[in-house]
Amino acid sequence: MxxxxxxxxxxxxxxxxxxxxxxxxxxxxxxxxxxxxxxxxxxKKKDFVVGQKVLLFHSRLKLFPGKLRSRWLGPFVITHIFPSGAIRIKGIKIDKEFTVNGHRLKPYYENFVEPNVEETSLIEPKASEFLEIV
The missing domain is CATH 1.10.287 (Helix Hairpins)
Known part of the structure; x- marks a missing residue:
């Protein structure tokens, strides 16, 4: 070669x-x-408005998560929304204000009440009960 x-x-x-x-x-x-x-x-796009109540994701909880411990803190109230996606929130119980990323927030729904719901029995009525109804 x-x-x-x-x-x-x-x-x-x-x-x-x-x-x-x-x-x-x-x-x-x-x-x-x-x-x-x-x-x-x-x-999913999240749209927030000033004055809306939100929950804040507690990112430090990932290190030592409790089984039944909530990863959300709050509620907080939105005081200012920046064009960059950052949001300034203020604690309801604590009078402290700080800025967080909008992805760490989710809407807070308080006092969610179901409307009046009609209950229907799934048990079939007996023949004698059926005759009384008719």
Missing amino acids: DIDEAGLQRKLKLNELEEIRNEAYDSAMIYKDNAKTFHDRMI
């Missing part, structure tokens, strides 16, 4: 390896773009 021919073969293999590497890089970029668009589609 000639040294020049071996060198040429080696250069061809290196070029081929570089092409494979570039294709893998391109396909990884396409995959990441698709994953990002899918993730962005699944994010």
